[in-house]
Amino acid sequence: MPLAPSPFEPTPPTISRRRLALAALATTTLPAAALANPAAGSFAQHPAALAFARQLDAEQGWREGWAERWIGQEARHRPQIVRLMTPMPRGTLRDWPAYRARFVEPVRIQAGLRFWQQHAASLERAEREFGVPDWLIVGIIGVETLYGRHMGTHRVLDALATLAFDFPPEHPRAAQRSEFFRSELAAFLRLSHQHPRPPDGWRGSFAGAIGLPQFMPSNWPRFGVDFDADGRIDLIDSVPDAIGSVGRFLREHGWQPGMATHFPLSFEAARIDLPTLLAPSIRPSFTLEQLQALGVQPSPAAAQHSGLLALVELEQGDPARGGQPSSFWLGTQNFFAISRYNPSSYYVMAVIDLGQAVRARRQA
Structure with a gap:
């Protein structure tokens, strides 16, 4: 998932206009007293959250208010997630050398080399099937999670509920972003309903991205690949599935084999x-x-x-x-294709530079 709060993630699947309308009925945030007490920081008294959950239960045919229970009773508002998603002050200049140094550095390059050595067959196969270079997949997984070392510690349920119903209003695209995260919350609950792991058992980034490739929940079924052929898509514990899924994501977002970035x-x-x-x-x-x-x-x-x-x-x-x-x-178009993973040009260039640095180390 995007390392910096980005204005765009890959377009979510079509979502019921009626549900979005219901979810937008109220913008009430949790009272200060509830936020001061983590145990009380639920969405049980949040009209928009409850309307959204009930509509989701009705659409999915989930009995006994399954979504309403998870959103209204189990999800927790996390003020730190709101702070992390709050944009930098207008006019703040970015620093490419400092940003690059976070990712293209000896520890990550060495970890990337080990990752490549251990999973060379899957990387080779992904390049063959999707036309995406092995070094680029190595670069993305390295920037996203340091090859699985840092997949996020936030409860995905809390992160998505917080951003769905209390997105920072000062963000220039707050309404669109709230809609996006409501869509992702619905996708997450659908994914979790079909998975043995319950909704409160998933950990990810502060924006709700999951697993080795940090996919948003809607991207798991859309671009996920059962690359190890074990009968299920697992982007948390299966490195081959993660590698194949990154390759498929880029191909379906316009990657052109042989074109420079x-x-x-x-x-x-x-x-x-x-x-x-x-x-x-x-x-x-x-x-x-x-x-x-x-x-x-x-x-x-x-x-x-x-x-x-x-x-x-x-x-x-x-x-x-x-x-x-x-x-x-x-x-080029290939630079833009990488940006569908994260729309920051800094992110794209860091992915390219890390992948090529690991390739150079491997060739050496």
Whole structure:
């Protein structure tokens, strides 16, 4: 799952408009007295949560108020999750070198090498079946969970309920994000209802992502693969299933075998039209001719690329406080495909750099 709170996760499956309408009826948060007492911090008096749970029970045909019990009685509001999801103050500059150093470092590279050595056959097979390079799958699982060492300690039930019904209102897309997490809470309860592990037995990230690849609950059945052929998809204890599922996720989000992820570029600061070039974010939107007209000089390798490209900016701290000017790259469809895992260009570049660093160590 995204390491930083991101504005987008892969689009959730269609969810009943009626249920969403019911869930949106109330925005009441838990009273301060309840939040002060963890044992009382349930959603039993939360109208939107209870309406949502009852509608889910009705739609799924769950008897005896199964969802209502888990949401209303067992789920707990977690203020620390709200704090973790609260966006940084507007105008805060990102620092790519500091972000990269968290992931492309000796401990993670060595762990990635061991992971590759132990699971080379599954990585090879995933590349063969899905066209996704082995090093990229290694990079994603390494950034997400340090190869299974850090899969999250938050109760998934609590994280999703908190974000579904008390998402930080100061977030620029609070309404959409609340809707997303309500959809994921429903997907989680459906998954748990079919699984031997009860809803309060799942642990994950503060955003509710689960397992080695940190999939959101709706992605488990959509992109999960039974890669070890044991009759079930297990993204927590089966490394082959996790490897195959990452490969399938990327393929189904547009990964093109053989295509580069990004290219270097040059430009004259006085000529480049940054507002126009950065407007589509990292979605490939420009032809080579358009880039050149807007002040970009593609590298020779980029000049051979036949698809659309995006200008990718990586801020390098505040120049007034010792930081450097932003670095820029041209991102391809494959760069964008990785961003469907997490829409941050910093995340995408860290995944690429870690995977390639592990590959270099393995080749050495």
